[in-house]
Amino acid sequence: xxxxxLHLVEVAIWSSIAAxxxxxxxxxxxxxxxxxxxxxxxxxxxxxxxxxxxxxxILASFLAALFVGIISMPMAHRIHKPPVVFSIxxxxxxxxxxxAYETVLSIMKFIFIETDPSKKIDLINAMFFNGFHMxxxxxxxxxxxxxxxxxxxxxxxxxxxx
Amino acid sequence: xxxxKLDRAASLLLDMSALLMAxxxxxxxxxxxxxxxxxxxxxxxxxxxxxxxxxxxxxxxxTNLSYTKVQNIPPYAVNFTVISALSIASWKAINNxxxxxxxxxxxxxxxxxxxxxxxxVLAAVSLAGAGFCNLFGGDYLNMAVAFISTFLGLFVFxxxxxxxxxxxxxxxxGSLIASTIASLGVVYDLGANPQTALATSVLFLVPxxxxxxxxxxxxxxxxxNGMVRFTTGLMTVMAITLGLFIAMLIFSVKLI
Numbered sequence: 001x002x003x004x005x006l007h008l009v010e011v012a013i014w015s016s017i018a019a020x021x022x023x024x025x026x027x028x029x030x031x032x033x034x035x036x037x038x039x040x041x042x043x044x045x046x047x048x049x050x051x052x053x054x055x056x057x058i059l060a061s062f063l064a065a066l067f068v069g070i071i072s073m074p075m076a077h078r079i080h081k082p083p084v085v086f087s088i089x090x091x092x093x094x095x096x097x098x099x100a101y102e103t104v105l106s107i108m109k110f111i112f113i114e115t116d117p118s119k120k121i122d123l124i125n126a127m128f129f130n131g132f133h134m135x136x137x138x139x140x141x142x143x144x145x146x147x148x149x150x151x152x153x154x155x156x157x158x159x160x161x162x
Numbered sequence: 163x164x165x166x167k168l169d170r171a172a173s174l175l176l177d178m179s180a181l182l183m184a185x186x187x188x189x190x191x192x193x194x195x196x197x198x199x200x201x202x203x204x205x206x207x208x209x210x211x212x213x214x215x216x217x218x219x220x221x222x223x224x225t226n227l228s229y230t231k232v233q234n235i236p237p238y239a240v241n242f243t244v245i246s247a248l249s250i251a252s253w254k255a256i257n258n259x260x261x262x263x264x265x266x267x268x269x270x271x272x273x274x275x276x277x278x279x280x281x282x283v284l285a286a287v288s289l290a291g292a293g294f295c296n297l298f299g300g301d302y303l304n305m306a307v308a309f310i311s312t313f314l315g316l317f318v319f320x321x322x323x324x325x326x327x328x329x330x331x332x333x334x335x336g337s338l339i340a341s342t343i344a345s346l347g348v349v350y351d352l353g354a355n356p357q358t359a360l361a362t363s364v365l366f367l368v369p370x371x372x373x374x375x376x377x378x379x380x381x382x383x384x385x386x387n388g389m390v391r392f393t394t395g396l397m398t399v400m401a402i403t404l405g406l407f408i409a410m411l412i413f414s415v416k417l418i
Binding site for chain 2: 010011014015017018019020021022023024025026027028029032044080081082084085088091092093095097098100101102104105108112113138142143145146149150
């Protein structure tokens, strides 16, 4: 149990390091870096906790992105920065890179390498499985992070009271 | 307000919105900030915002004089410090009722905002690549491979940027270099899960900001801008895939 928790914390820390890395790439203000770290930690923790509880990765990504989208609004009030500044970097670590890689790999094998028709069927299966996972995770991430702002939009975050 | 004054106001508003667009703000935010600044200048503003060009008309309501001006948007480079500084400036301008001179000074100050030093960016993004690799189940050796390949990929990306190559060719080169180096990890079978390093080495190029902005623009019914952003995001993804694809083809013997 404790081992699992420690592993979860480690993964969450790496996800927040990735978030901060992208924050710096996007030239986020210095004051926002600590918030990006915290939100990245929270998002990674929630996502991997939910996956550990056997929730599907698409739904887990959606809920983690939703968490970032919701928390970034009171944060915007507190440190007087627009919410985009610290809502985008923390969700970048959730990009389904491995699914994308598997999709490209199976397409490549399908076109250039495999000649056996029965194995080609497996590759088509892999293409669709990984490709649609990637697609839906991307959609759930974007929707999750931008939904709170779109729902509560009153032309500025400063007019939203929580 | 005479025309020279209207011209000054229009130039200020155009400068500001061009900065915002180039820094990666969505269309709604640009319109919002335009209206905030215009309300301080006691005029109304209507705008046509496209990906490369801005057109605005400033209308002074008492005299019914209007002034239209067009400006091109500089090359895009995501910069959250600029977005945040302009947002803060718009609130200060409203609350303290700034004069046009104060606003011009502030916009000029924001134009001069520097980025993080290149070495810091390289280190931070490479660490992010290593972090990604951990998330996908790589061990520390894989993370080291991901770190090195991201570092070199981003280094090439920055260097090619200095000689002003086309952006998609830059992305392609960055992705090719990063994935070629990560493929070496697969060829020599380093670590527990060498494929994760290859999958994560190109993620620093992922167009996260255009794709998220595209979604919010589409939801705000700025369909044209949303489609343009989506297309640029898609072009970038295709350039990344091409680089990864070629690297994998070179080493295809080992990947089967």
